Amino acid sequence: MKPEFEIVVVGGGLVGSLLTHSLSRAGFKVALIEKGDQQKRTFHTGRAFALSLASCNYLKALGFVDILEQYGNPIKGVIVTEGEAGKGSREGILEFMPSEIGEESFGCMIQEENLLEAVGERLKKNKAVRIFSKTAVEDAVFDDGSLIVNLSKGKSIPTELLAICDGSQSNLGSRLGYSYIKKNYRQRAITCTVRHEKSNEGLAYQFFMPTGPIAFLPLSDHSVCIVWTNTQKVVNRLDQLDNDQFLEELRPAFGTFLGDISLEGPRGSWSLELSMARKMVSARFALLGDAVRKIHPLAGQGLNLGLRDAAVFLEIVETAKYRGEDIGFPTVLERYQRWRMFDSVSFAAATDFFNWAYTSSIPGNQLVRQLGTGIISNITPLKGYLIREAAGLSGDIPELMKNR
Ligand SMILES: Cc1cc2nc3c(=O)[nH]c(=O)nc-3n(C[C@H](O)[C@H](O)[C@H](O)COP(=O)(O)OP(=O)(O)OC[C@H]3O[C@@H](n4cnc5c(N)ncnc54)[C@H](O)[C@@H]3O)c2cc1C
Known part of the structure; x- marks a missing residue:
């Protein structure tokens, strides 16, 4: 007998929630398991996400056009510079403009609480x-060839496929035998x-300081998420300061x-590490989102990569079901891994390299950085490639992420 749920999704973060929503819209019988309160997905973190054009397309395809219009703010360009401790930024070094790839923006900024709440509300209304x-x-165990998912409340549910979206600590992934490459950056990020005072003109700025990057991401004409x-x-130490003291520390950076600056809303802080699963699938299991890889936020790509996992996963299992294949079969799931693994590894390596290149003080490092910057600025196809990567428009784009 077929199990009640074809797919069980673990983790109601943005990746798991949006994956669940898309699977049910495609006609799959799906259950979502979240250890926190899935009925109340509002967190005030002071964090906002830079969503690539591809991720915006994905959200539009899933029916979130109104949310993007209400809360999204377009990113009209990105300026990358080096800075000096206590002295702020130097002159602009690299400028990336979406017009260089024929687009009006790179995507949009949206505050975490707005996106989480909208996705949570939509999911609550989805009675399927x-x-x-x-x-x-x-845990999840095999019993006579079926996969049984064991829940904390003593309940067990059989399924054909478990989609693991339980975030960067992915305890479940580790418990099920997935191994990870890990690196602690010994850095934290404040959001x-x-x-x-002055208009940011929709531009995002990234200043690489010797202790780590600081990004200014446009939320409106006169506000940024840092x-x-x-x-x-x-x-x-900064976490212990009140807002006035914090502002005094922020000003030089x-x-x-x-122009003049002031703080609005809460502050959040996050520990940063690299974590990369050595494989993404095995029979009846697939990892998605931060459960696959947690990367340095300097490129603002972690969620974008996770949403791409979700869009690709849907396409693979939908096609497999249409062809009458077993959706949990290793050969089916390996198609998902083949499509996503290279992208995952290359982003993890690139963000790791950039963080190292700008924070390491080895002799000659600054010269190498200047050389690299010169090469990127002057080789148009290379710059165009990097811009398309940032917009999520390079490589084999899944259907839900294509421009329509
Ligand atoms: C400072 C900072 C800035 C960032 N900025 C950007 C940006 O601009 N753009 C971008 O694309 N990305 C950005 N990211 C990355 C982005 O935040 C993550 O990639 C994304 O939130 C991961 O989503 P997720 O759903 O995979 O995981 P999570 O959000 O971690 O969700 C995992 C969920 O699983 C649940 N869970 C865990 N274990 C279990 C279990 N056993 N059973 C049931 N439920 C479980 C948890 O409660 C949680 O709700 C940033 C990250 C940081 C730290």
Whole structure:
């Protein structure tokens, strides 16, 4: 007999929730298990996401056009510069404009709380999805060829396929035998909203400082979300400051290019590490999102990669079902891994390299950086390739992420 749920999704973060929503729209019988409160997905983190054009296309295809229109703010260009401790940024080094690839923006900025709440609300209204809230998946075992998912409340559910979207700690992945390459960056990032006097003109700025990058991501004409990376020691100290004291510490790093600044809303802080699963699938299991790889946020790509996992996964299992194949069969799931593995590894390696290149003080490093910058600025096809990568428009794009 066929199990009640063809696919069980573990983890109601953005990747798991959107995957669940897309699977049910495609006609799959699906259950979502979230250990937190899935009925109340509002977190005030001071964090916002840079969504690539491909991710915006994905959200539009899933019916979130209104949310992007209401909360999204277009990113009209990216400026990358080096900075000096206590002195703010230097002159602009690299400029990336979407017009270089015939687009008007790179995608949009959206605050985490707005996106999470909208996705959570939409999922609640989707009566075809069964949600197990405040319930953790403890393990999954094979019984006479079927996969049985064991939940914290003593319940067990059989399924054909378990989609593991349980985030960067992916305890479930580790418990099921997946191994990870890990590196602790010994850095933390602070996120918050900063209001500023002059217009940012929709531009995002990334200043590479010796202790880590600081990004200014446009939320509106006169406000940015900052992602300020620094050593663990410094961030632990900054976390203890009140808003006025924090602002005084932020000013030299922020500089004066946007005029006077003030803080708005809460501050969040995050520990940073690299974590990369050595494989993404095995019989009846697939990893997606941060459960596959957690990367340095300097390129703002972690969620974009996770949404691409979800879009590819849907396409693979939908095609397999249409052909009458077993969706949990290794040969089916390996198609998903082949499509996504290279992208995962290359982004993890690139962000790791950039963080190292700008924070390491080995002799000659600055010269190498300047050389690299010169090469990128002057070789048009290379720059165009990097811009398309940032917009999520390179490589084999899954259907849901294509421009329509
Ligand atoms: C400072 C910072 C800035 C960032 N900025 C950007 C950006 O601009 N653009 C971008 O694309 N990315 C960005 N990222 C990356 C992005 O935040 C992550 O890639 C994304 O949130 C991962 O989503 P996820 O759904 O895979 O995992 P998570 O959001 O971690 O969700 C995992 C879920 O699984 C649940 N769970 C865990 N274990 C179990 C279990 N056993 N049973 C049931 N449920 C379980 C958890 O409760 C959680 O709800 C940033 C990251 C940081 C740290």
